[in-house]
Amino acid sequence: MSNPIxxxxxxxxxxxxDAPAPAANYVPFVRTGDTLYVSGQISMANGALITGKVGADLSxxxxxxxxxACALSLLAQVKAACDGDLTRLKRVVKLVGFVNSPAEFTDQPKVINGASDLMVEVLGDAGRHARxxxxxxxxxxxxxxxIEGIFEVA
Structure with missing residues (x-):
């Protein structure tokens, strides 16, 4: 059966x-009713951490x-929470993004747009969220x- 997501x-x-395993004493997600809370996902690509301060070490x-990359990990956690069935994802409710940056850096919203834009590219209107x-x-x-996220799931 086709999965549109x-x-x-x-x-x-x-x-x-793969949905990353927790690195300490917490769970990767908690579901209560139709709301899924996904723990913060750190920036990784191809199994390697993306490190550094944005605005100093990174553009x-x-x-x-x-x-x-964090957004993809969030979706991987949603998939795991939904027993592998992403069709159960109804909408992205909220994303909270943290940017490792120097005190004078003010473009955090532009950085977190990477996650927001991906959610809309993949999910359409269901990807629009508070942030x-x-x-x-x-x-x-x-x-x-x-980035951590709150999602509505079926």
Whole structure:
């Protein structure tokens, strides 16, 4: 049976990573009713961490790519929470993005657009969401971006 979300990812030349395992004493997601809370996903690509401070070590464009990678990990966690069936994803409710950046950096929203834009590219209107984009003096393992999400699922 065709899965429109998986088909759209494929059409965009994207694939979901394996849902990352938690790195400490927490769970990757919690579902209560139709709401799924996904723990922060750190920036990784091809199994390697994307590290550095955006605006110092990395450009805004590189930060945007890191945020996009976080979005793919978020979708991977949603898929795991839905027993492998992404058709159960009804909408993205909210994303909270943290950008590892120097104090004078002010383009956090542009960086987190990488995740927001991906959600809309893949899910259409169901990918439109509320959002926060904030700076952090540092992030776990020195990663460039971390994003957590809230989703509505069936």
């Amino acid at each position: 998986e088909d759209r990812l494929s059409a965009l030349g994207l694939s979901l990573p 805004v464009e590189e930060g945007t790519a890191a945020a996009r 926060s984009a904030v700076s952090a003096a540092s992030l776990p393992l020195g990663v460039a971006v971390e």
